[in-house]
Every structure is written in C-alpha cells, then in structure tokens.
Amino acid sequence: MEYLSILLFVVVCAVLLLGYPVALTMAGVSLLFAGIGILFGAFDASDLLSAPSRLFGIVNNTTLIAVPLFVLMGVVLEKSKIAEDLLVTMSALMGRFKTGLGVSVVLVGMLLAASTGIVGATVVTMGLLSLPTMLNRGYSPQLATGTICATGTLGQIIPPSIALVLLGDVLSSAYQKAQLDLGNFSPDSISVGDLFVGALIPGLILVLMYLVYLFFVSRFSPSQVPTKGQENEHADLFRLLIALLPPLLLIFAVLGSILLGFATPTEAAGVGALGALLLAALKKQINKKNTAYIVQETTKVTSMVFLILIGASIFSLVFRGFGGETLLKEIFTNLPGGVVTAMLVVMLLIFLLGFILDFIEITFVVVPIVAPILIIMGVDPVWLGIMIAVNLQTSFLTPPFGFALFYLRGVAPKSVKTEQIYKGVIPFIGIQILLLVIMSIYPETVTWLVDIVYP
Incomplete structure (x- = not known):
C-alpha cells in the first residue's frame, strides 16, 4: 500500500x-486515489475526516495573513516607480565605472527584493527599466540578461x-510534528522571524558574489562590458539619498520591527503595506487605475x-493515508551516509521539481x-529552510524551464x-x-545571527 503514495x-x-491547474490537480488526483483506495480496501476513509478542520486551520492561520499584506506591499511599490527612480539615480552616480550600470542593477535589485519579495515583479521591472540601457551601453546580451534574471530572484x-x-x-508545523514523534512535548518552535534573520547573511553573501x-x-x-564608463553631469549624492531614503525606511520599518522584537512578521507585514501605500501616495501614484490594479493583483496572488x-493539504493527507511518510522515513534512515545523503537526495529532488513546479507548490x-x-x-530546521530557499532560487534560473527566464523573455x-x-x-x-x-560546510552562516537575535 505504501507504494501507492509514490504512484x-x-x-x-x-x-x-x-x-492542468496546480491546486485543482493536487486535490482532484488525491481524492480520486483516495476513492479508489477505499473501494479496494487500501485506504482508510476515516483518514479524510480531519480534512475540514485542516482546511479551516489554513484559512484561520494568523501567520499566513502576512502573505496578502506582503503581496500588497510589493504590488504597490511596483506601481509607485520607486525602482525607476533608484535605477536612474544610481546609474548616473556610478556611470563613470565600466560595470557601474551592472552594479547599480544588482544593488537596486537587492533593495527591490527587500521591499517587494516578488520574483516576477522584480525581473519584469528590472528587465523593462535596465535591459535596453545595458544593451545600448555595450553590455553583452548574455551578461545583461543573466544579471537581471539572477538579481530578480533575490x-x-x-x-x-x-x-x-x-x-x-x-x-513550524514540521518541527512540532518531529518533536511529537521524538516524544518531546516542549512548546519551543521556529518562526518566520527565525528564517528572516537566518537569511540575512546568506542573502548579503550572494549579492557580494554577484558583484565580484x-x-x-x-x-x-x-x-562583455562597455569599453569605458559614461559621465553624467546630473549625478550627485543628494539625488541618490532622496531616491534611497523611501525604500530604506520601509525596509527598516519591516525588518527592524521584527529584529528588534517590536512586531511579529504578520504585524510587520501590515506596517510594510501601510508604508508602501503612504510612499505611493506621496509620489501621487494612488489613482483609480492603479488602485484597481493593486487590488486585483493582490487578490489574484493571495x-x-x-x-x-488547500490542494496541497489534501494531497498531504492522502499521501500520509497511504503510508507514504512511513515509506520515506524508512528509505531515508537506511540510506548509506545517513543524514548527509538524505539532505543531498532532498536537495536534488527539490531542484529537479523546480523545473516543473513553482516554489509555492514545492513548499506545500x-x-x-x-x-x-x-x-x-x-537537521536544524532554520538551516534547512534557508537551504531550501536558495535551492528554489537556483531552480528559478535553470534552463529551459526557469521561471525568471520566462519573465525576462x-x-x-x-x-x-x-x-x-x-x-x-x-x-x-x-x-x-x-x-x-x-x-x-559552514552552517553558522545561517545560524550565527539567529542565535544572537533569538538566544
């Protein structure tokens, strides 16, 4: 019966x-397998009794309220032209360097990533704003497109x-389940804030490696780069400061409130959404057309x-009902090399699935x-989370199905x-x-800051 879960x-x-649509496919195929399993006595119908409470728990989850708020923040910033102001100003300031525009794209992309967190929006925005300019300045198409795609996935x-x-x-749910399986009834858990803190150093290392x-x-x-830089008489530090100040204040309001313990990630998402709306209002970008777009996009993504x-929850319920989790546990524990080999297998599986599934489906x-x-x-759960996030980020770039490649194309x-x-x-x-x-090799790149902020 366990092998039916693999099937x-x-x-x-x-x-x-x-x-076919992802959510409907996962739910529909899973329920079809469950029905066939019940008919042939390979699936216990009582395993489905917990489905209503699980689905109610999803829509009632306070942590997930951060999703629509962060989406709203990202969509508002996309329409407020903050990225355009940043790129123009920073490019003008660094134009005298041969790779000045490329460096500007990476740094602006980093700020956009810390402001919006939406890969598609960042790649499209940077592609529209910077790709024609990079090509006109003399960057090779390979270097220009590679820089924009990689920066967008930050x-x-x-x-x-x-x-x-x-x-x-x-x-968090996986950690609590693992503790129960180990017979440990400690209330300790991990949070979204732990992952935010753990991702800071790896994220900065990645940006630094892009620049190098x-x-x-x-x-x-x-x-592959222009023969010389381009002077710009309008470049000055004051304009750069004016362009940098709004996104930096927003980033500090969101991340600072979490790191300093003033707000949970969900509360910080509310602060970010309100801050983005205020910035857009100050730039006079809140009008009927933009408001309709913001509401529609936020509702659609959420x-x-x-x-x-919901579809993934039903899939997980049926998968466990067929004994799939028990089968995987036996396979992983019997692998030669133990936890190291198990991590390699999981990372490879996630990387390969990244060719056909979005990060949301893989996560759920x-x-x-x-x-x-x-x-x-x-395995440390925070370290595992950041490893998975970087792995999924890599799958966004990998030809021929990388999502960032399609966005830029x-x-x-x-x-x-x-x-x-x-x-x-x-x-x-x-x-x-x-x-x-x-x-x-050095898990401390993830866990060191977490241990300091959340001792």
Whole structure:
C-alpha cells in the first residue's frame, strides 16, 4: 500500500506537466486515489475526516495573513516607480565605472527584493527599466540578461520574502510534528522571524558574489562590458539619498520591527503595506487605475497561494493515508551516509521539481513530507529552510524551464535571443550552487545571527 503514495506523487507531477491547474490537480488526483483506495480496501476513509478542520486551520492561520499584506506591499511599490527612480539615480552616480550600470542593477535589485519579495515583479521591472540601457551601453546580451534574471530572484532569499513566510509556516508545523514523534512535548518552535534573520547573511553573501563576478568579467572578459564608463553631469549624492531614503525606511520599518522584537512578521507585514501605500501616495501614484490594479493583483496572488495550500493539504493527507511518510522515513534512515545523503537526495529532488513546479507548490507539497524526517535525523530546521530557499532560487534560473527566464523573455527586445538568456544565467547558477556548498560546510552562516537575535 505504501507504494501507492509514490504512484500518487508521480501521477500528480504527470498531470501537472499536461498543463492542468496546480491546486485543482493536487486535490482532484488525491481524492480520486483516495476513492479508489477505499473501494479496494487500501485506504482508510476515516483518514479524510480531519480534512475540514485542516482546511479551516489554513484559512484561520494568523501567520499566513502576512502573505496578502506582503503581496500588497510589493504590488504597490511596483506601481509607485520607486525602482525607476533608484535605477536612474544610481546609474548616473556610478556611470563613470565600466560595470557601474551592472552594479547599480544588482544593488537596486537587492533593495527591490527587500521591499517587494516578488520574483516576477522584480525581473519584469528590472528587465523593462535596465535591459535596453545595458544593451545600448555595450553590455553583452548574455551578461545583461543573466544579471537581471539572477538579481530578480533575490526576492526568494532576502527578507521579507513571501517564500520565507510560507516556508516558515510549513517548517513550524514540521518541527512540532518531529518533536511529537521524538516524544518531546516542549512548546519551543521556529518562526518566520527565525528564517528572516537566518537569511540575512546568506542573502548579503550572494549579492557580494554577484558583484565580484561582474568585476571579474570586467577584468578578464572586457568584451562583455562597455569599453569605458559614461559621465553624467546630473549625478550627485543628494539625488541618490532622496531616491534611497523611501525604500530604506520601509525596509527598516519591516525588518527592524521584527529584529528588534517590536512586531511579529504578520504585524510587520501590515506596517510594510501601510508604508508602501503612504510612499505611493506621496509620489501621487494612488489613482483609480492603479488602485484597481493593486487590488486585483493582490487578490489574484493571495487566492492562488491559499488555493494551492488547500490542494496541497489534501494531497498531504492522502499521501500520509497511504503510508507514504512511513515509506520515506524508512528509505531515508537506511540510506548509506545517513543524514548527509538524505539532505543531498532532498536537495536534488527539490531542484529537479523546480523545473516543473513553482516554489509555492514545492513548499506545500514536498517540504511537509520530508522536513519532519530530516529534523528527526538532526537537521536544524532554520538551516534547512534557508537551504531550501536558495535551492528554489537556483531552480528559478535553470534552463529551459526557469521561471525568471520566462519573465525576462516576455519583456526582452526581440534582438535578444532565448539562447543568450540561457547562457547568461549559467555563471549565476554556479554562484548560487557555491552558496549552497558554503552553507553546507559552514552552517553558522545561517545560524550565527539567529542565535544572537533569538538566544
């Protein structure tokens, strides 16, 4: 009976590849398998009795209230033209350097990631604003597109990130389940705030490695960058400060309130959403058209997230009913190499699933199954969460199905070939894999700051 759970997982992936909606596929296929299992005596119908309470728990989850608030914050900032002001000002200031525009794109992308946390919005915004300018300045299409795609995915790892909010909620439940399985009834748990703090150092390391790569290309492959910088008489520090101040204040209001213990991530999301609305109002970007767009996009993304979560919850319930969790636990504990091999298998599985599934589906489908097993085997849940987040960020870039590649392809000029976009992201994929290796060898890059903020 346990192997029916594996068949369920394979069938769900196969149906998804046919193009059917994710949430409905997971729920529909799972209920179909459950019905067949009940008919043939391979599934206990009582296992489905907890479904209503589980679904009510999803929509009643206070942690997940942060999702629509962070989405609202990101959509408002997207329409307020803060990114445009930042990029123009920073590019003007750093224009005298050969890689000045590339560095500006990375730094502005980092600030956008810390402000919006939405990968698609960042890639599209940076693609529209900076890609034509980079190409006109003399950057190779590969370097320009690779930089924009990689920078856009920083929203996965740099807090406040929607991916970390969802991972935090899932890992909290996984941690509590693992403690119960171990016979430990301690009330201790992990939170979204733990993941936010744990992601800070890896996120900054990743940005630094991007910048080092740009300088490396400038030094050893000068044909990919402009022959010289471009002076701009309008560049000045005052304009840069004026452009930087709003997003920095917003980032401090959100992250600072969490790190200093003034607010939970959900409360901080409310502060961020209100701050974004105030910034947009000050820039006179709140009008009927923009308000309609903001409400529609926020509702659409939030509805998608919760519908996928409901579908994934039903899938998880049926998967466990067929004994899939027990089967995986036996497989993982009997692997040669123990926890190291188990982590490698999970990371590889998540990386491969990233080709066909969005981070939301992977977070809700795969993580609840494998995380309790890994935590029982001794893996730190916060470190596991950041490893998964960086891994999913890498899958956003990987050809041919990387979501960031499709986002940029949709707004890139026709003169830029898809092959050039694919080639451009390969070095950045290598950089992200290097970060995974660094975090594997030195887990302190994740846990050190967490231990200081939450002793």
